[in-house]
Amino acid sequence: MYYYTPDQTTDLLTRSLRYLRVDQTDHVLTLTLNRPEKKNALNPPLLAELAFALSYARHTGDxxxxxxAAAGDVFCAGMDLKALASGDTEPLNVPEPAGPVRIGELMAGLHKPCIVQIQGPVYAGGFLLVGGAAYAVAADTATFSLPEVKRGLFPFQVLAVLLDLMPARKALDLCLRGKTLNASEAMATGLLTHVVASDEVGNTVAELVQELKQVSPTALRFGLAAYQSLKNTPPDQQQAFLHDQFTQIQxxxxxxxxxxAFLEKRSPNWQNQ
Structure with missing residues (x-):
């Protein structure tokens, strides 16, 4: 599900957002969670701003x-339970989204490479951002925790994301015991793709960005969309579906x-078409 139309999101770069910093440079959209005083907890306004910005990313060819990324010492503390419990009515700085924002669906529907830059702890619903990205680059000092069961809750949506990344028993164990993983342990489970020294996180992300910009953005978009579609395609229909995708991308x-470019032994000039 996508929450905003292309026409609704055209003014993202000039719109004043409250909890999200936005920068677009050379085909890269950088979104920075900017609620550090609340550990970047996801309250309804921040969720709406994320949905707005990621909808813009999906719709925008450039x-x-x-x-x-995230400001402050914590990457994301998950959902803002106080705001949700109190029915926070803080006004939005973006149009009302078309339905409740479900981060797992939002990330899955992006169909463009997303790199999460993790400088600090990740809790609870923050796993949806980490697990839903194509790449997760974390500082070796970062920690990862699912404390919901200690609050009488259960990380239902996170479990679905984890099952895409790791064996079922490992995913269940993380949800059932609510234990905290260090970065190396999170890497071993499949939650992360890179663990580096804290002062190398930005450089590692920049290197990944440069590599991804060298290949066809059309091919990446087709491939990520097909990856998501495969989850709902019966096994006996998958090869036919993928054959059709290959025919289309040609x-x-x-x-x-x-x-x-290959035949002429030169670098390609991608048009994203």
């Missing part, structure tokens, strides 16, 4: 890669440019 301008 965005090839998304980087999701007709794109980027595929023609990629083949021409």
């Amino acid at each position: 965005v090839w890669v998304v980087v999701l 007709q794109t301008a980027d595929a023609r440019e990629g083949m021409a």
Whole structure:
């Protein structure tokens, strides 16, 4: 599900947001959670701003890669339970989203590479951002915790994301015991793709961004969309579906440019078409 139409999100770069910093440079949209005084807990206004910005990223051809970072010492404390319990009515700085914002669906529907840049602890619903991205780069000092069962709750949506990344028993164990993982342990489970020294996180993300910008953004978009579609495609129909996807991508301008560049022994000039 996507929460905003292309027409609704065209003014993202000039709109004043309360809890999200936005920068778009050279095909890269960087979104920074900016509620450090609340450990970047996801209250309704921040959820709406995330949905607005990620909808813009999906709809905008000039965005090839998304980087999701956070201000302060904590990457994300998960859902803002106090705001949800009190029925927080803080006004939104974006239009009302088309339905309750479900981060798992939001990340899955992006269909563009997303890199999360993790500088500090991740709790609870913050796992949805980490697990839903294509790449998760964490400082070796970061920690990861699902404390919901200690609050009489259960991380239902996080469990679904974890089952895409790790064996079922490992995913269940993380949810059932609510234990805290260090960065190395989180890497071993499959939650992270990179663990580096704290002062190297930004450089590692920048290197990944540069690598992703060298390949066809059309191919990446087709591939990520197919990956999500496969989850709902019966096994006996998957090869037919993928064959059809390959037929379609061959007709794109980027595929023609990629083949021409290969034969002419030059670098391709991607048009994202």
